[in-house]
Amino acid sequence: MSEPILSVRDLVVEIPTRYGVLRPVDQVNYDIGAGEILGVVGESGAGKSMTGNAVIGLLDRPARITSGEIYLKGQRIDQLPINEMRRLRGKEIGMVFQDPLTSLNPLLRIGEQLEETILAHLDVSASEASDRAVAALEEVGIPAAAERIGSYPHEFSGGMRQRVVIALALCAEPSLIIADEPTTALDVSVQAQIIALLKRLCRERGTGVMLVTHDMGVIAEAADRVAVMYAGRLAELGPVREVLGAPRHPYTEGLMGSTPLASQGKARLHQIPGSMPRLGNLPDGCAFHPRCPYAQDRCREGDTPRLKTLDGRTACWFPVATKAEAAS
Amino acid sequence: MTGIVSIRGLTRVFDVSRPWLNRVIERLPKRFLTAVSDVSLEIEEKTVYALVGESGSGKSTIGKMVVGLLPPSDGSVEIEGINLFTEEDDDKVELVRSDLSMIFQDPYASLNPRWRVRDIIEEPVAAKGKKTAGLAEDLLEKVGLSAADAGKFPHEFSGGQRQRICVARALASEPQLIVCDEPTSALDVSVQAQVLNLMSDLKDDLGLTYLFISHDLTVIQHMADTIGVLYLGRLVEEATPAQLFENPGHPYTQMLLAAAPKMDGYGREVPPPTGEIPDPINPPSGCAYHPRCPLATAQCKAERPELVKHEGRRIACFRPGENALI
Numbered sequence: 001m002s003e004p005i006l007s008v009r010d011l012v013v014e015i016p017t018r019y020g021v022l023r024p025v026d027q028v029n030y031d032i033g034a035g036e037i038l039g040v041v042g043e044s045g046a047g048k049s050m051t052g053n054a055v056i057g058l059l060d061r062p063a064r065i066t067s068g069e070i071y072l073k074g075q076r077i078d079q080l081p082i083n084e085m086r087r088l089r090g091k092e093i094g095m096v097f098q099d100p101l102t103s104l105n106p107l108l109r110i111g112e113q114l115e116e117t118i119l120a121h122l123d124v125s126a127s128e129a130s131d132r133a134v135a136a137l138e139e140v141g142i143p144a145a146a147e148r149i150g151s152y153p154h155e156f157s158g159g160m161r162q163r164v165v166i167a168l169a170l171c172a173e174p175s176l177i178i179a180d181e182p183t184t185a186l187d188v189s190v191q192a193q194i195i196a197l198l199k200r201l202c203r204e205r206g207t208g209v210m211l212v213t214h215d216m217g218v219i220a221e222a223a224d225r226v227a228v229m230y231a232g233r234l235a236e237l238g239p240v241r242e243v244l245g246a247p248r249h250p251y252t253e254g255l256m257g258s259t260p261l262a263s264q265g266k267a268r269l270h271q272i273p274g275s276m277p278r279l280g281n282l283p284d285g286c287a288f289h290p291r292c293p294y295a296q297d298r299c300r301e302g303d304t305p306r307l308k309t310l311d312g313r314t315a316c317w318f319p320v321a322t323k324a325e326a327a328s
Numbered sequence: 329m330t331g332i333v334s335i336r337g338l339t340r341v342f343d344v345s346r347p348w349l350n351r352v353i354e355r356l357p358k359r360f361l362t363a364v365s366d367v368s369l370e371i372e373e374k375t376v377y378a379l380v381g382e383s384g385s386g387k388s389t390i391g392k393m394v395v396g397l398l399p400p401s402d403g404s405v406e407i408e409g410i411n412l413f414t415e416e417d418d419d420k421v422e423l424v425r426s427d428l429s430m431i432f433q434d435p436y437a438s439l440n441p442r443w444r445v446r447d448i449i450e451e452p453v454a455a456k457g458k459k460t461a462g463l464a465e466d467l468l469e470k471v472g473l474s475a476a477d478a479g480k481f482p483h484e485f486s487g488g489q490r491q492r493i494c495v496a497r498a499l500a501s502e503p504q505l506i507v508c509d510e511p512t513s514a515l516d517v518s519v520q521a522q523v524l525n526l527m528s529d530l531k532d533d534l535g536l537t538y539l540f541i542s543h544d545l546t547v548i549q550h551m552a553d554t555i556g557v558l559y560l561g562r563l564v565e566e567a568t569p570a571q572l573f574e575n576p577g578h579p580y581t582q583m584l585l586a587a588a589p590k591m592d593g594y595g596r597e598v599p600p601p602t603g604e605i606p607d608p609i610n611p612p613s614g615c616a617y618h619p620r621c622p623l624a625t626a627q628c629k630a631e632r633p634e635l636v637k638h639e640g641r642r643i644a645c646f647r648p649g650e651n652a653l654i
Contacts, residue, residue, distance in 0.1 A: 043516035044487075157604055158383075187382035188543065189601040192587035196600040214516065217546075217589030221596045241594045258521030260550035261591055268528070269521035269550070275486045 003074060004031035005175050005208035006055065010308075011068035011078075013047075013054050013232075022279040024050045024063070026232040029308055032176065032208040037199070039223030039240065040212045041255075045276055047232040048212045052178045054078075055210070056093050057085040073175060091121040094169030094207075098181035100161035104153040110137075110164050111149035114171050121172035136167040140197060159190035163197065170201065177202075180212045195222050216259055220244055228252050231276060231287035233304070238313045248319035250292045286316070294318055332505055332537050333371040333394060337403035340364040340389050340561075344609065361609050363389040365561040366403070368635070371505075371537060371554075378540040378548045381558035382584075384605055387541045390558075391507045394539055395428050407505065426456070429503035433510035435490035439482040445493055446478040452501040467496040471526060488519035495526065499534070507539045512547060524551065545588045549573055557581050560608055560616040567641035577643045579621045579652035586653055615645070623652045 013025035024047045032038045040048045053059050055070055057080070070078040072092060080088065089095075097103045105113055114133035118124065124132065130149075137145035140163040153161060162182065169177055179198065183191040199222055202209050211223055219226050219240065226243045228236040228251065236249040247253040257270030274291045277283060283290055289299040298317050299305075307315040345351060345358040364386040371377040379387045392398040394405055396412040404411050410424045429452070432438040439448055449467055450460040465475035471492040482490055491511065498506050511527070512520040524547065530536060542548050548555055549569050557565040557578065565578040576582045583601050590596060603620040606612055615633050618624040627646050635644040643649070 043518060159604055187605075188545070188584060189382065189587045190604065191589070192598060193600040195589075196598070199597075215589065216517070217591050217593070220591050221589050221593045224595075244591070244594075255517060256591070258518045259591060260521075260524070260546040268525050271521040271525055272518040275488060275519060 004033050005036075005073055006032040006210070007069075007071040008051070008055065009069040009071070011051070011054060011070065012066050013050055013059065013063055014066045015063045017062075017280070019280055024232050024279060025054060027068070027306060027308075028229075028232075028234055030227055030234070030237060032210060034175070034208055035202055035206040036225065037202055037209040037211055037223045039219035039226040040210060040229060041214060041216060041219050041226060042229035042235075043214060043276055045231075045279070046229040048214075048229055049180050050232075051229070052180050052210060052212050056089055056095060056178055058089075087121075090117055090174070091172050092174050092176065094172070094174040094177040096162075096165050096169050096177060096179040096182045098184050100158060100165045100185070101153065103165050104161065104168075106153050109150050109152055110156075114149075114168060117168055118171050132171060136171040137164070139170070139201070140164075140167045141193075142167070158186055159193060162186060162190075162194055166194070166197065166201075170205075170207075173205070174207065176208045176210070178210045178212070181214070182211070183218060184213065184215070191218070198222065216244065216255065228255070231282060232279065233287060234307050234315055235288070236314050237307055242313075246321060248314040248321045249288075249316045250294055250320060251288050253320050254291075294320075331370040331372040331375075332408060333377075333539070334406045335370070335390075335394070335403070336368050336406075338364055338367045338390065338393060338400050338405060339402035340386075340393060340398065341401040359609055362611065363561050363608065364393070364400075365611075367558075367561075367563045368403075369556055369563065369566065371539060373504075373537055374531075374535050375553040376531070376538040376540050376551050378542065378552035378555045379558055380542060380545065380548050380555060380584075382543060382605055384560070384608060385558040386561035387543075387558055388509055389561075391430075391509050391539060391541050394505075395430050395507050396425070426452075426501045427504040429498040429501060429506045431491075431494050431498050431506060431508045431511045434514050435487055435494055436514070438494055439490060441482055443481075444478070445480055445482065448482070448493065449478075449497045449500055452497065456501075463500060464496070467499055468493075470499070470530070471496045472522075486519075487515055488522055491515060491519075491523050492526065495523070495530070499530070503536070505537045505539065507541070509541045510543070511540075513542070513544065520547070527551070545585065557584070560605060560611055562616055562644065563635055563642075564617065564644045565641065566635070566643075571641050575649075577638065577641060577649045578617075578645050579623055579647075579650075580617045582652050583620075621652060623647050623650055 008028055008030050011025055011028045015022045028051055042048050054065055065078050069076055111133055114136060115129045118129040118132050134145050134149055142148055142163055183194050223240045226240045227234055230251050236243050236252045247256055254272040260269060272291050285301050286299040286305050289295040305315045305317050340363050342361045342363055344361045346356055381387050393400050399413050407424050410420050412421055415421050446464040449464040453460050464478045468475055468477055473492055512523050540551050552569050555567060555569055555572050556563050559580050565581050576585050586598055587601050612619050614630050615628045618628040633644045633646050635642045638648045
């Protein structure tokens with residue numbers, strides 16, 4: 001594989017609190033290649049968004065990166081001074097957030113917002129900036145872009161607004177887009193439009209995309225590879241077909257089982273007992289062991305299983321597939 | 329045959345006009361939003377009737393009218409043969425009301441943070457002046473929590489546990505019909521599975537009827553006995569899950585099912601649906617779906633299709649069952 005656009009190495013994010021240090025992101029490793037969509041999936045509190053925010057340098061204090069490295073196209077970015085990071089953000093890394101209404105300025109016409117971003121990051125004249133703004137809106141499929149450029153965000157519907165946000169993320173031609181739950185606030189039919197748009201842009205421009213979502217269906221359709229997170233740690237990482245089709249981590253298996261599927265019909269859903277532990281109260285060993293049907297002594301105490309030191313696919317001492325092989 | 333709930337020609341119009349002084353000065357007409365338009369359906373006892381649709385399709389408005397939180401503008405809702413808004417015998421109204429209950433979407437907003445769980449669960453019964461000793465403890469155990477939780481406050485529970493408390497409260501008055509408005513949308517999948525299983529079990533044990541409102545097709549398919557698909561306040565198709573998911577009849581249903589992400593649809597490329605839900609203040613003439621429908625004819629533009637029987641289901645379309653996805 002050619003050089004990845006984004007490399008995250010052993011990333012640890014910590015939040016010091018009165019009750020001790022919490023680790024919402026704990027030794028996370030992954031790469032995103034050019035034109036690749038990496039899905040990051042997990043339940044609320046699994047550290048999905050925190051990982052994305054760490055990459056773009058938007059961690060809210062007191063959260064901070066305490067160890068690990070982040071490389072963007074080979075350049076280390078986690079220790080950049082604030083000014084340089086600000087230049088990079090928007091230019092090299094675009095962002096799409098969940099709620100399209102709160103990520104646009106309601107008092108500025110969308111054209112002004114796009115031009116502002118283009119002028120800040122590209123060395124172009126004001127008139128070219130406005131041409132580019134129209135082109136960006138056309139690219140994301142907004143009809144009559146030249147007229148709509150003078151509209152305010154409230155004049156657009158939810159789906160159209162999210163297109164504007166994507167245009168905003170794209171207009172400086174970044175090499176990486178971080179999309180944090182881009183379709184969660186949207187209806188099914190609009191969601192399909194936005195996902196198709198992201199996939200097309202990613203393919204045509206070779207932009208790497210980190211798609212953070214909790215919706216396994218969206219991941220299955222959009223992502224090339226998927227990272228499953230649990231309690232701040234990577235549980236499983238691999239090509240989407242393999243991870244969702246033949247999960248090896250018991251947590252991934254449980255997640256897939258608890259999603260109502262067409263083929264299951266009226267049968268009871270598989271349920272993972274309990275809920276995700278709080279960060280201040282993580283169990284020893286594997287964080288999933290209290291809910292895991294296969295937990296053994298090795299899972300309950302001692303080292304935390306890590307993807308990197310195991311097969312690079314599953315952070316589990318006794319992966320599910322191996323068990324099936326052992327039984328046969 | 330009539331079911332436990334029978335809804336006829338139900339319509340709800342909201343007045344969304346500007347304040348009257350603005351109207352006078354700016355010479356604006358009154359504006360009305362038709363949230364629900366001429367919906368008729370029956371819910372059989374001990375079944376799950378699911379309403380599905382996108383935002384603005386009127387799902388929640390129907391739910392509110394069924395429990396009597398909103399009066400209908402036109403048409404009627406009869407529960408066990410009683411219309412809550414026109415019945416004059418207060419005792420009968422009271423009786424029907426205690427057979428009704430509701431579970432809401434957001435378990436963080438629907439529990440009073442200053443009340444103990446015991447008080448929250450007992451309120452529907454205590455409000456009628458009935459005895460409540462031990463009731464909360466029983467119900468908590470029924471929904472999979474422990475009796476000791478009755479003395480705690482809502483903030484001490486996780487989202488899934490709170491939704492269990494909401495279920496316990498809904499059960500307190502021993503209702504026949506529970507209106508569930510997006511009961512699992514705010515929950516993670518693994519917790520959603522727990523709550524859905526609990527609701528199925530309770531339905532079987534207690535003989536409950538659910539009006540289940542959701543936008544999530546997979547959840548609907550799992551829970552429903554009958555599915556009603558809403559578009560812009562109109563019922564466009566009513567069928568069983570098997571019929572609907574194997575062979576959707578209405579072009580809108582076909583589009584909705586094709587657009588929904590599939591768990592096994594790796595790298596699936598679907599032509600994304602075109603257009604958006606139109607403005608409910610100025611709905612399109614004729615069939616509300618015709619501007620987006622590939623099968624639309626002049627008749628669709630001019631006349632509004634009635635919901636009629638077609639091959640064991642009900643469809644409001646002039647060309648029912650034709651494939652609109654090619």
